Amino acid sequence: MRIGEYARHVAGMVDSYIYSFVKGRPAELYEASLHLVKAGGKRLRPTIAALTCRLVGGCEDTVIPAASALELIHVFTLIHDDIMDRDDMRRGVPTVHVVWGEPMAITAGDLLFAKALESAAGLAERGVDASRVVEVMRRLAKATAIVAEGQALDMLFEKREDVSIEEYMDMIRRKTGALIEASSTIGGLACGASRGDVERLSAYGMNIGVAFQIQDDILGIYGSEERLGKPVYSDLREGKKTLLTIYALKHLDEDRAQHVRRVLGRRDASRSEYEAAAELIRESGALDYARRLAKSLVEEALSSLRGINVRDEEAFKLLEELALFVVEREH
Amino acid sequence: MRIGEYARHVAGMVDSYIYSFVKGRPAELYEASLHLVKAGGKRLRPTIAALTCRLVGGCEDTVIPAASALELIHVFTLIHDDIMDRDDMRRGVPTVHVVWGEPMAITAGDLLFAKALESAAGLAERGVDASRVVEVMRRLAKATAIVAEGQALDMLFEKREDVSIEEYMDMIRRKTGALIEASSTIGGLACGASRGDVERLSAYGMNIGVAFQIQDDILGIYGSEERLGKPVYSDLREGKKTLLTIYALKHLDEDRAQHVRRVLGRRDASRSEYEAAAELIRESGALDYARRLAKSLVEEALSSLRGINVRDEEAFKLLEELALFVVEREH
Numbered sequence: 001m002r003i004g005e006y007a008r009h010v011a012g013m014v015d016s017y018i019y020s021f022v023k024g025r026p027a028e029l030y031e032a033s034l035h036l037v038k039a040g041g042k043r044l045r046p047t048i049a050a051l052t053c054r055l056v057g058g059c060e061d062t063v064i065p066a067a068s069a070l071e072l073i074h075v076f077t078l079i080h081d082d083i084m085d086r087d088d089m090r091r092g093v094p095t096v097h098v099v100w101g102e103p104m105a106i107t108a109g110d111l112l113f114a115k116a117l118e119s120a121a122g123l124a125e126r127g128v129d130a131s132r133v134v135e136v137m138r139r140l141a142k143a144t145a146i147v148a149e150g151q152a153l154d155m156l157f158e159k160r161e162d163v164s165i166e167e168y169m170d171m172i173r174r175k176t177g178a179l180i181e182a183s184s185t186i187g188g189l190a191c192g193a194s195r196g197d198v199e200r201l202s203a204y205g206m207n208i209g210v211a212f213q214i215q216d217d218i219l220g221i222y223g224s225e226e227r228l229g230k231p232v233y234s235d236l237r238e239g240k241k242t243l244l245t246i247y248a249l250k251h252l253d254e255d256r257a258q259h260v261r262r263v264l265g266r267r268d269a270s271r272s273e274y275e276a277a278a279e280l281i282r283e284s285g286a287l288d289y290a291r292r293l294a295k296s297l298v299e300e301a302l303s304s305l306r307g308i309n310v311r312d313e314e315a316f317k318l319l320e321e322l323a324l325f326v327v328e329r330e331h
Numbered sequence: 332m333r334i335g336e337y338a339r340h341v342a343g344m345v346d347s348y349i350y351s352f353v354k355g356r357p358a359e360l361y362e363a364s365l366h367l368v369k370a371g372g373k374r375l376r377p378t379i380a381a382l383t384c385r386l387v388g389g390c391e392d393t394v395i396p397a398a399s400a401l402e403l404i405h406v407f408t409l410i411h412d413d414i415m416d417r418d419d420m421r422r423g424v425p426t427v428h429v430v431w432g433e434p435m436a437i438t439a440g441d442l443l444f445a446k447a448l449e450s451a452a453g454l455a456e457r458g459v460d461a462s463r464v465v466e467v468m469r470r471l472a473k474a475t476a477i478v479a480e481g482q483a484l485d486m487l488f489e490k491r492e493d494v495s496i497e498e499y500m501d502m503i504r505r506k507t508g509a510l511i512e513a514s515s516t517i518g519g520l521a522c523g524a525s526r527g528d529v530e531r532l533s534a535y536g537m538n539i540g541v542a543f544q545i546q547d548d549i550l551g552i553y554g555s556e557e558r559l560g561k562p563v564y565s566d567l568r569e570g571k572k573t574l575l576t577i578y579a580l581k582h583l584d585e586d587r588a589q590h591v592r593r594v595l596g597r598r599d600a601s602r603s604e605y606e607a608a609a610e611l612i613r614e615s616g617a618l619d620y621a622r623r624l625a626k627s628l629v630e631e632a633l634s635s636l637r638g639i640n641v642r643d644e645e646a647f648k649l650l651e652e653l654a655l656f657v658v659e660r661e662h
Contacts, residue, residue, distance in 0.1 A: 117472035141448035
């Protein structure tokens, strides 16, 4: 089995769990909450949780309530981020606040977060020891708190000119890394991993999480709009700090840097202005730098993976493939 | 000891727990998150949790992580509600979004919810059995999901003319009742209450929760602005459905009902127009009706309380006094 096929298998289990668990009234609230779940997505986090559960000798069924919780938390953060970033499209559909308005979108995100934690408690009914369930729920909550810190840093960085690469890396460890790290550790924790293996799973998850965000930064400038389901150049338009823009502004000569700076955060720049800025960023060496960094993070992730007491060879191979996919994907 | 004094005692414990637990960076995010915690509040939910813990034979120290979680969830919902309702003042200070902007306020609310669940997991370090900790966390999450449903219903009701008293009561059971019910059941659950006593604590909490909201509706029209720390008539200005306006519009003759309807939801009406509407609402019998209903709910709450296997007489007396305070309070 290849990783894409396995992810679809996990998506089937997680989606049916979510649809049976996240329902109620008023209908508008539940429709708004499930809008982006229905619109697609890779189910990256549930897939990692299912595979890390298998890796340490568990059965993927066990971890479905927590895998679903991870996806619900991810979608909750997307809904709120889209409001804050004023993004109109996501997963190829209009964002939640565009369809239902901001107040309902805020509430829909809140609901999903609550349902996520409630869902994770369902591990107890799948035979997971209560003290491990507490630990899983604690880690879900803690990861979400760290994601909020990352989101706040991201917003504060938009107003600053002098964000360093170190500061940026710290921010994406929080905003993107923390929840992917939670995915790999929770899968192991729920399925009986030793303390040492939980640590190694944590390193695996954090490294691919950060690599994933760097690849997102790359695709945000050089990706295909059609494959992404959202407009390219939105990071440039919103003046978001990304690894590429920070690197480029540091390494371009003053004239060219000035050129890039003039486009960043200008919502009304033309397509050809964005394209010219993207070309200058490439010339600075930022694209090569970002690709090399993402690849070295994936190497680190693979090295942590190899240290684990593997109980399921197929799960191991799929987690290897998943790590490579993170930096090779085009959407 | 009187209930006010005891609430201040609990506030001391809960606040120091919150301030030691809810800290980190960026500073702006944590300042925004703690803004309304610092501004005051009655700490009603933590006080209920501490007293119900004592009532069934526990020590109030045990429940502090969960009592703090209840306050954090309450403040998180206030921050998000203020954004949605566009309220400018709360607890005598400007609301979070007014000071830090909407994106930071959304994130601050999300952070508090996450920290709340993380905090509740801390029960495990205070000797609470892991399966009870899971149950407490599940109930916190479930109650918050129900609060989101209530908030969504409240927003949808603003657009409707024909909301019935039954629909309204269902809405406030969710929006206000659910978290106060969680407070009384969680206190009991964490401290070893039997299944039957948890049920009775649930009835106590839900009934005083609904009575609390009805009293809020009364104070929102007939209360003192200075004591409340927020503008009176805001429910009228925002066109919010309350028990009093629904009752009044149903019972006033067509001329007078028309008069009230003209003021509801008009953000630019004058003070004397609001005052005239408030007088018409009183004439309809709505104020008497609301007071009677709130009192009968408190009677029911007291009757559930009397069914419990009481291990601490002082806690029992304080919970009685608290139930009566709910409908006698002026802020």
